[in-house]
Each structure stands twice: as C-alpha cells, then as structure tokens.
Amino acid sequence: MLLLHNIGLLATCRADGGQGEINGIRDAAMVWDEGRILWTGPESELPANHATAERRDARGRLVIPGLVDCHTHLAFAGWRADEFARRIAGESYLHIARSGGGILSTVRATRDAAEDALMSRAAGFLEQMTALGVTTVECKSGYGLDRETELRLLGVYRALARRGPARIVATYLGAHVVPPEYRDRRRAYVELVLSLIPEIAAAGLARCCDVFVEEAAFSTDEAHEVLSTAMAAGLLAKLHADQLSDGGGAALAAAIGAISADHLEHASAAGIAAMAAAGTVAVSLPLATLYLAQRPMPARAFIEADVPVAVATDFNPGSAPSWHLPLALTLACTLQRMTPAEALKGATLYAARALGLDQRIGSLEPGKAADFAVIDAPDVNHWLYHFRPNACVRTVIGGRTVWRAA
Numbered sequence: 076m077l078l079l080h081n082i083g084l085l086a087t088c089r090a091d092g093g094q095g096e097i098n099g100i101r102d103a104a105m106v107w108d109e110g111r112i113l114w115t116g117p118e119s120e121l122p123a124n125h126a127t128a129e130r131r132d133a134r135g136r137l138v139i140p141g142l143v144d145c146h147t148h149l150a151f152a153g154w155r156a157d158e159f160a161r162r163i164a165g166e167s168y169l170h171i172a173r174s175g176g177g178i179l180s181t182v183r184a185t186r187d188a189a190e191d192a193l194m195s196r197a198a199g200f201l202e203q204m205t206a207l208g209v210t211t212v213e214c215k216s217g218y219g220l221d222r223e224t225e226l227r228l229l230g231v232y233r234a235l236a237r238r239g240p241a242r243i244v245a246t247y248l249g250a251h252v253v254p255p256e257y258r259d260r261r262r263a264y265v266e267l268v269l270s271l272i273p274e275i276a277a278a279g280l281a282r283c284c285d286v287f288v289e290e291a292a293f294s295t296d297e298a299h300e301v302l303s304t305a306m307a308a309g310l311l312a313k314l315h316a317d318q319l320s321d322g323g324g325a326a327l328a329a330a331i332g333a334i335s336a337d338h339l340e341h342a343s344a345a346g347i348a349a350m351a352a353a354g355t356v357a358v359s360l361p362l363a364t365l366y367l368a369q370r371p372m373p374a375r376a377f378i379e380a381d382v383p384v385a386v387a388t389d390f391n392p393g394s395a396p397s398w399h400l401p402l403a404l405t406l407a408c409t410l411q412r413m414t415p416a417e418a419l420k421g422a423t424l425y426a427a428r429a430l431g432l433d434q435r436i437g438s439l440e441p442g443k444a445a446d447f448a449v450i451d452a453p454d455v456n457h458w459l460y461h462f463r464p465n466a467c468v469r470t471v472i473g474g475r476t477v478w479r480a481a
C-alpha cells in the first residue's frame with residue numbers, strides 16, 4: 076500500500092459538476108494498492124488504517140489523473156516537413172493531398188517500413204509522451220490502406236500494449252482515404268475495409284473503428300456502412316467529422332451512436348444539438364487547427380449545449396506533428412476559449428469517455444486505476460498558463476512510477 080501526501084491540489088476530475096468542475100481537494104492525500112486507488116481526501120482526514128502505508132511526498136504540488144490522449148495516429152514512417160513549408164507558402168492541405176502528397180505520401184513510406192522500425196519509432200514517441208504525464212494513448216491505423224499494412228500497424232499497437240507501461244487503445248482507420256490503386260474503384264476499397272472489420276474485431280486487434288468523413292475522403296453514406304458494420308462486430312464508432320467543411324459528420328455520429336466525433340471545426344448548430352441529445356463526446360484537436368490555420372472548433376457552443384469536449388493531440392506527420400498534449404491543452408484555452416479546468420477534464424475523464432473507458436481511468440477516485448501525474452505547479456490555471464517543455468515531475472501508471480524528473 077502506498078500513500079502520496081502533501082498534495083497541494085488533487086484535481087480528482089470526478090464526473091459531477093460538468094466540464095469546468097475538476098472537484099479539487101486542497102492539502103490532499105491519496106492511497107493506492109495493487110494498481111488501484113483506495114482513498115482520496117484531505118490529508119487531515121486520512122483514515123487510521125492507511126496511516127502506515129509507505130509514504131511519498133508530493134511537496135505541495137498539483138496532482139492530476141494520468142492524461143489520456145484519445146486521438147493519435149501514432150505509428151507511421153517518414154515525416155512531411157516539406158509540406159509544412161508548402162502550406163506556409165500558401166498551398167492548401169487539400170491541394171497538397173490531391174497532388175499525391177498528404178496522407179498518401181505517409182502511406183507510401185509506411186508500406187515500405189518493417190514492423191520493427193515502426194514499432195521502435197512509436198515506442199520512442201510513447202516514452203516522451205509518458206514523461207509529460209500521458210498514461211493512455213489511442214492509436215489509429217490508416218497509413219497502410221491495404222490488408223497487410225493495416226494489420227501490421229494494428230500489430231505494432233498490440234505489441235506496444237503488451238509491453239507497457241502506457242495503456243494503448245487501438246483504432247482501425249482503414250477508411251482514412253481511398254488508396255491510389257483503388258482510385259477508380261472506390262466501392263471495391265470500401266468492401267475491402269468492410270471485409271477486414273470482422274477479422275480485426277475477432278482477433279481483438281482494435282477497440283474502435285474510425286472513418287474520415289470529408290469530401291476528399293469518405294461520404295456520410297460510406298461512413299454509415301463502415302461504422303454500422305464495426306458496431307455490429309462489437310467495435311466502438313468514431314468519426315473524423317466536419318474538419319475542413321461541414322459534411323454532416325457530427326449529425327451522423329449522433330445518429331449512429333458513435334462514442335465520439337473528432338475535429339469539428341465546422342460543426343453546425345444542428346450537429347451540436349444532435350450530439351448533445353445522443354451523448355456523443357466532441358474531441359477537439361487544437362494542434363491540427365493551429366497547423367492548418369483553421370478557425371477553432373466552437374468549444375463554447377458544445378459546452379453550453381452540455382456536450383463533453385475532450386482535447387487530444389491528433390499526433391500525425393501532416394496536420395499535427397506533435398505529441399505534446401499539455402501544449403494542446405494550452406491551445407484549447409487560447410484558441411477554443413476553454414478554461415484550464417475545462418481543458419484538464421477534457422484530457423482526462425472526457426477523453427477516457429471518448430474511448431469508453433471512463434469507468435476505469437480518467438479520474439482519481441476509489442476503485443479506479445492509480446494512473447496519475449505530479450505537476451510542478453500550484454494549480455491548474457498556473458500549469459497551463461506558464462507553458463514549459465515539461466512541467467511533469469512524476470508519472471505513475473497502475474500504481475508504478477514509470478517516469479521521474481531528474
């Protein structure tokens with residue numbers, strides 16, 4: 076049994092009170108055993124039976140639930156720095172994509188990469204994410220777009236999950252874009268995606284299935300077909316929705332019972348209302364908004380409609396080439412006008428909800444996993460306001476310290 080005491084502020088991020096309520100406890104302590112939280116509360120109220128636990132001193136710092144990055148494209152080969160420069164010079168993301176760059180250029184590189192190379196690179200990213208206080212990472216396929224490479228990417232995620240310490244949630248994104256060899260046969264490609272779903276679900280290779288709904292990618296009808304098939308096979312449905320235009324993705328997510336709709340820079344009022352009624356999580360990706368110089372997703376409208384807003388990195392080599400979740404949180408504040416408390420809840424409990432895992436992780440309360448980060452700041456406002464390369468001094472997953480600042 077372990078006890079963390081002298082916690083300046085314990086941001087429990089329990090559900091009650093909604094987006095802006097982190098249910099903080101001042102001068103707190105937390106007790107855990109065998110990877111699970113047993114008790115949290117003011118240190119002055121520590122029960123006598125926990126007083127003998129082995130002690131760790133938080134030195135008056137902020138303690139938060141382990142951060143959950145609920146939207147990444149973690150495994151890929153190559154980078155696309157040339158496209159970054161082309162976009163700055165005025166070329167659009169879509170124009171670059173239509174000329175064979177964009178996602179397809181990463182697909183070419185990824186098809187050529189061995190599983191070992193993809194694995195060690197993704198593991199390196201994960202290690203750096205863990206040092207920032209990130210304890211769970213959702214990872215999408217979608218840079219293979221053929222049977223062999225999609226299964227290779229999901230195999231990398233399975234190996235990373237087994238190896239730990241970060242918790243990994245894999246998502247099948249076969250419907251990312253239509254690969255070049257199917258350019259004139261898109262129906263045949265949709266059928267390939269459909270045919271892989273039962274196989275992936277039966278092998279336990281993915282928990283979720285995602286579709287990029289966009290003019291240059293897949294239609295709402297195609298997404299409906301792919302995601303209904305995925306849900307029938309027991310996968311949770313997600314969508315890349317309304318990123319570059321209002322394509323009806325938010326409304327579709329609500330109509331089919333998707334667990335989340337992600338991006339949403341162009342979500343309509345009707346889409347927001349539909350998501351509110353259905354309980355769909357809105358995943359905001361402010362790094363992608365920033366890199367593509369888009370208008371921000373209307374976080375205030377979602378929050379006012381009582382839609383939970385998660386915040387994630389979207390880490391990928393094109394639209395969001397950074398795995399820095401605390402940076403995404405600071406951007407959620409400045410671009411999307413979320414308060415630091417709202418942003419924190421969005422990267423903990425609501426991010427866990429976007430993965431269907433909010434009964435197990437995402438908040439610090441008895442019965443949940445002892446996944447947390449000790450942050451060198453007096454409170455949440457200060458942490459996200461004073462942006463630093465890394466403010467996290469200790470990361471704990473399942474009760475075990477996996478990273479400590481020197």
Ligand code: NIG
Pocket residue numbers: 148177178181287315318363389391392393394395
């Ligand atoms: O989430 N929108 C589609 N997929 C990614 C971009 C991937 C890429 O540019 O490689 C996204 O932004």
Ligand code: FE
Pocket residue numbers: 146147148315389391
């Ligand atoms: Fe994405």
